[in-house]
Amino acid sequence: MTLLVADRISKSFGGVRALNNVSFSVAEGEIVGLMGANGAGKTTLFSVIAGHNRPDIGEVSFDGVRINGLKPDRICRAGIARTFQIVRPFRGLTTLENVATAARFGARPAEKLAEANERALLILEEVGLLDVAHQPAAALTLASQKKLEVAKALATAPRLLLLDEVMAGLTPTEVRAMMTMVLEIRERYGLTLLVIEHVMRALMELSRHIVVLHHGEKIAEGSPAEIADNLDVQAAYLGGGPSAAGAAGT
Amino acid sequence: MTAAPTTTAPGVTGTWRFPVATLAAGLFAIAVPQVVGSYYVSVALTLCMWIALTQSWTILSGMAGYISLGHVVFYGLGGYVSVVTWQLLPLWVAIPLAGLAAGLFAAIIGAPVLRVRGPYFVILTFGIAELVKYIVINVEATIAQAGRLMFGTPPVTILFYVMLGLAVGATLLAWSVRRSRLGAGLIAIREDEPAAETIGVPVVRYKTYAYILSAVIPGMVGAVMGLRLTYVEVLQLFNPIISFTIVTMAIIGGSDDARGPVLGAGFLLVLSELLWSSLPQLYMVALGTLLVCFVLFAPNGIVGLLARRGGGRR
Amino acid sequence: MDAFLSGQLLFSALVIGSVYALIGLGLNLVYGTMRLLNIAHGDLMMLGAYTSFWLLSLVGLSPILSLLIAALGASAIGAAAYFGLFRRQIEISGPVEKLEANSLLLFFGLSVVVQNLAALAFTASPRAVPYLDQVFRVGEISMTANRLLTLGVALALCAATVIFLRANIYGLAIKALIQNRDAAKIVGVKVERVQLLSFMLGFGLAGLAGVLLSMTEQISPFMGFPFTIAAFVVIITGGLGNLTGGIIAGFLLGFIEIYGVVLTSQNARSIILYGVFVAILLLRPQGLLGGRRVVR
Numbered sequence: 138m139t140l141l142v143a144d145r146i147s148k149s150f151g152g153v154r155a156l157n158n159v160s161f162s163v164a165e166g167e168i169v170g171l172m173g174a175n176g177a178g179k180t181t182l183f184s185v186i187a188g189h190n191r192p193d194i195g196e197v198s199f200d201g202v203r204i205n206g207l208k209p210d211r212i213c214r215a216g217i218a219r220t221f222q223i224v225r226p227f228r229g230l231t232t233l234e235n236v237a238t239a240a241r242f243g244a245r246p247a248e249k250l251a252e253a254n255e256r257a258l259l260i261l262e263e264v265g266l267l268d269v270a271h272q273p274a275a276a277l278t279l280a281s282q283k284k285l286e287v288a289k290a291l292a293t294a295p296r297l298l299l300l301d302e303v304m305a306g307l308t309p310t311e312v313r314a315m316m317t318m319v320l321e322i323r324e325r326y327g328l329t330l331l332v333i334e335h336v337m338r339a340l341m342e343l344s345r346h347i348v349v350l351h352h353g354e355k356i357a358e359g360s361p362a363e364i365a366d367n368l369d370v371q372a373a374y375l376g377g378g379p380s381a382a383g384a385a386g387t
Numbered sequence: 388m389t390a391a392p393t394t395t396a397p398g399v400t401g402t403w404r405f406p407v408a409t410l411a412a413g414l415f416a417i418a419v420p421q422v423v424g425s426y427y428v429s430v431a432l433t434l435c436m437w438i439a440l441t442q443s444w445t446i447l448s449g450m451a452g453y454i455s456l457g458h459v460v461f462y463g464l465g466g467y468v469s470v471v472t473w474q475l476l477p478l479w480v481a482i483p484l485a486g487l488a489a490g491l492f493a494a495i496i497g498a499p500v501l502r503v504r505g506p507y508f509v510i511l512t513f514g515i516a517e518l519v520k521y522i523v524i525n526v527e528a529t530i531a532q533a534g535r536l537m538f539g540t541p542p543v544t545i546l547f548y549v550m551l552g553l554a555v556g557a558t559l560l561a562w563s564v565r566r567s568r569l570g571a572g573l574i575a576i577r578e579d580e581p582a583a584e585t586i587g588v589p590v591v592r593y594k595t596y597a598y599i600l601s602a603v604i605p606g607m608v609g610a611v612m613g614l615r616l617t618y619v620e621v622l623q624l625f626n627p628i629i630s631f632t633i634v635t636m637a638i639i640g641g642s643d644d645a646r647g648p649v650l651g652a653g654f655l656l657v658l659s660e661l662l663w664s665s666l667p668q669l670y671m672v673a674l675g676t677l678l679v680c681f682v683l684f685a686p687n688g689i690v691g692l693l694a695r696r697g698g699g700r701r
Numbered sequence: 702m703d704a705f706l707s708g709q710l711l712f713s714a715l716v717i718g719s720v721y722a723l724i725g726l727g728l729n730l731v732y733g734t735m736r737l738l739n740i741a742h743g744d745l746m747m748l749g750a751y752t753s754f755w756l757l758s759l760v761g762l763s764p765i766l767s768l769l770i771a772a773l774g775a776s777a778i779g780a781a782a783y784f785g786l787f788r789r790q791i792e793i794s795g796p797v798e799k800l801e802a803n804s805l806l807l808f809f810g811l812s813v814v815v816q817n818l819a820a821l822a823f824t825a826s827p828r829a830v831p832y833l834d835q836v837f838r839v840g841e842i843s844m845t846a847n848r849l850l851t852l853g854v855a856l857a858l859c860a861a862t863v864i865f866l867r868a869n870i871y872g873l874a875i876k877a878l879i880q881n882r883d884a885a886k887i888v889g890v891k892v893e894r895v896q897l898l899s900f901m902l903g904f905g906l907a908g909l910a911g912v913l914l915s916m917t918e919q920i921s922p923f924m925g926f927p928f929t930i931a932a933f934v935v936i937i938t939g940g941l942g943n944l945t946g947g948i949i950a951g952f953l954l955g956f957i958e959i960y961g962v963v964l965t966s967q968n969a970r971s972i973i974l975y976g977v978f979v980a981i982l983l984l985r986p987q988g989l990l991g992g993r994r995v996v997r
Contacts, residue, residue, distance in 0.1 A: 187585065208584065209581075213584075225582035227582065230574070237571075241568050243587040244587070289582075292586070293587055503983070508802075510738065511983075514975050518975035631809070634806065671813055671817040675809075676810070676814055678806060683807070
């Protein structure tokens with residue numbers, strides 16, 4: 138069953154085409170990777186899906202319902218959660234308070250504070266943040282703040298989770314731990330994942346299906362093996378060449 | 388550290404100790420007019436006024452972090468309602484009506500005003516208060532009312548009781564909002580508004596609620612204070628010093644805890660009793676200096692200082 | 702409608718507009734380089750006005766000479782405020798909006814202190830010592846020398862500041878800081894020193910504007926605030942870092958105020974000023990930053 142459909146999405150920022158006629162869909166339970174160089178439009182696509190940006194043209198539907206044009210909080214309550222590439226913890230609150238706050242909102246809001254705390258503690262245990270539950274979020278390491286992003290998103294009880302570079306800036310060991318954790322939570326909560334990742338190996342390993350963006354356009358789509366063999370992708374993204382040089386710095 | 392902490396927000400003391408203590412203090416204060424002379428009743432009235440105003444302010448500016456430097460606009464509107472309707476409406480109608488007027492005003496201007504953030508929001512609130520002040524002055528001038536004489540206003544004891552009720556009400560309101568889902572959402576908005584929206588906090592609606600909740604009681608406070616005057620000028624009702632005092636009290640006391648406004652109001656009241664009548668300008672200098680010092684050195688106010696001394700809450 | 706088109710009104714609008722342009726310019730320098738909204742700007746102007754007033758009434762010193770003294774005094778206060786209050790604030794990391802709101806509270810506290818110290822020292826009652834106020838006529842328009850002088854000096858100061866920012870190395874550094882703080886740091890702009898300079902320059906311009914006003918207007922310790930508001934309107938309308946735009950906006954506000962009063966009544970003056978202020982903030986909620994913020 139198809140959970141998310143993006144249909145011919147275009148988005149410009151003052152003359153710069155960030156997304157051009159991008160279509161793809163995500164089936165329930167799948168893990169889809171989103172690949173592309175810096176400025177290819179990946180994060181913009183996330184922002185369009187999560188409601189932070191409106192598409193100029195095109196439609197996004199979730200579970201058969203059109204969601205583009207809705208505010209981010211409505212989309213969250215519909216069951217889509219996202220993390221931010223540049224982490225945005227509630228800096229003045231503790232780790233637990235961060236996650237408990239998310240548990241009081243989102244798709245299945247906890248009625249009582251105690252219930253929210255209970256859910257938050259469970260999630261903190263799963264993502265491995267229990268030992269820093271009472272530390273202010275601002276004091277966490279980058280790896281922990283990335284985990285906190287995931288924990289907050291999880292606490293909103295999503296069906297679809299958008300992960301934006303949760304492994305960027307982490308050490309190889311931390312990347313390994315993050316991958317294991319992501320797969321575990323996916324299993325436990327029956328999540329569908331849409332993943333942006335710069336760590337190529339991680340993306341190839343996680344995803345069953347990969348969508349490649351280049352200059353705001355979809356240039357390829359397929360299984361990791363197909364993508365690795367795709368000449369257009371190699372030219373544009375992996376292998377250098379004239380068009381890849383043009384892609385940098387957009 | 389226990390595995391089941393009872394807080395989601397800084398400063399929540401968990402149990403019902405705080406509201407019980409507030410109610411007990413309120414009941415105790417009912418005896419004030421029997422015990423002391425009318426001068427101290429009016430001092431107690433003033434204290435209750437500042438507590439009610441500052442507690443209300445923290446709902447918007449402490450929790451959601453939208454610092455209002457123009458809260459006098461609600462006070463002034465409420466005061467104007469009670470002055471205009473004096474001897475036309477009974478007190479128990481006029482005062483709630485004043486609260487309603489202030490709340491309605493907040494509801495109407497809330498959506499556009501709360502789109503403005505940070506320092507722009509701060510000066511915008513100030514500008515709105517001044518704008519409304521001059522509009523009301525012009526309205527009064529057009530209907531040929533330079534000032535209004537008030538006859539037969541209620542005795543100070545009655546007004547004290549009303550104000551005591553408002554102070555207790557505002558304190559309990561601030562306390563319960565802070566513990567509620569609304570409070571958690573507002574704190575999230577203060578910490579990071581886009582991130583709050585992303586976890587499903589309906590930010591526009593919540594900010595508007597906070598704005599309205601922080602306006603209603605100041606409207607009623609203004610209504611009571613309007614009846615304290617025998618000769619009413621609009622300039623007095625919309626005096627920006629009131630807004631400034633609210634902010635200073637909240638910051639000195641600490642706006643992240645329902646005890647803060649009480650401490651801040653008490654502290655400044657003592658200072659004002661010492662200085663205001665004899666040297667009002669020196670009092671204002673002291674107020675300004677205190678604000679600067681607390682912003683620089685103790686942004687969490689007296690409550691924050693006490694918590695630090697007591698080993699911290701976290 | 703004859704009165705409406707008269708040169709007389711045009712002249713009045715130009716004079717008040719030139720003062721708005723000047724105070725807007727000073728505010729723009731401080732805001733542009735440090736993102737600090739100086740709510741005490743009008744109070745510096747008030748101090749300049751008192752400097753001129755006392756020097757004229759006590760020792761008979763011409764306000765033209767007071768210009769220099771007030772500029773130096775206000776710059777010194779700017780330097781003191783920078784070191785005493787704001788340097789630390791700017792260095793503390795944290796959410797930008799919180800820092801900005803905190804700084805605004807600091808400036809507000811400073812403003813209250815300055816106003817009330819002035820009231821303690823000089824009493825709160827308004828004063829005036831008109832200077833060069835003999836009337837003469839140029840064609841249809843009757844004007845006074847002091848207003849002509851105000852217009853001339855304000856224009857000259859605006860021009861001098863703009864030229865300074867174009868031609869001088871420090872001026873260029875200030876402009877660089879206004880346009881892109883991080884890039885300016887990278888190319889080696891000494892941020893510390895440039896910030897201090899723009900504080901001094903901005904405060905100094907406010908002091909100068911005060912001297913000019915003292916020749917024509919009544920002065921009081923609490924006169925500054927409406928001018929602060931006017932300066933905010935000017936820099937928001939003109940655009941961040943757009944100093945020329947700000948100068949144009951200053952004159953625009955002068956025209957709106959003078960013609961607005963003619964069309965309605967003298968009482969409406971404050972309503973017009975604050976009305977324009979509120980309207981502009983509501984229409985451009987991001988203020989000077991302009992553009993939309995993209996959540997990434």
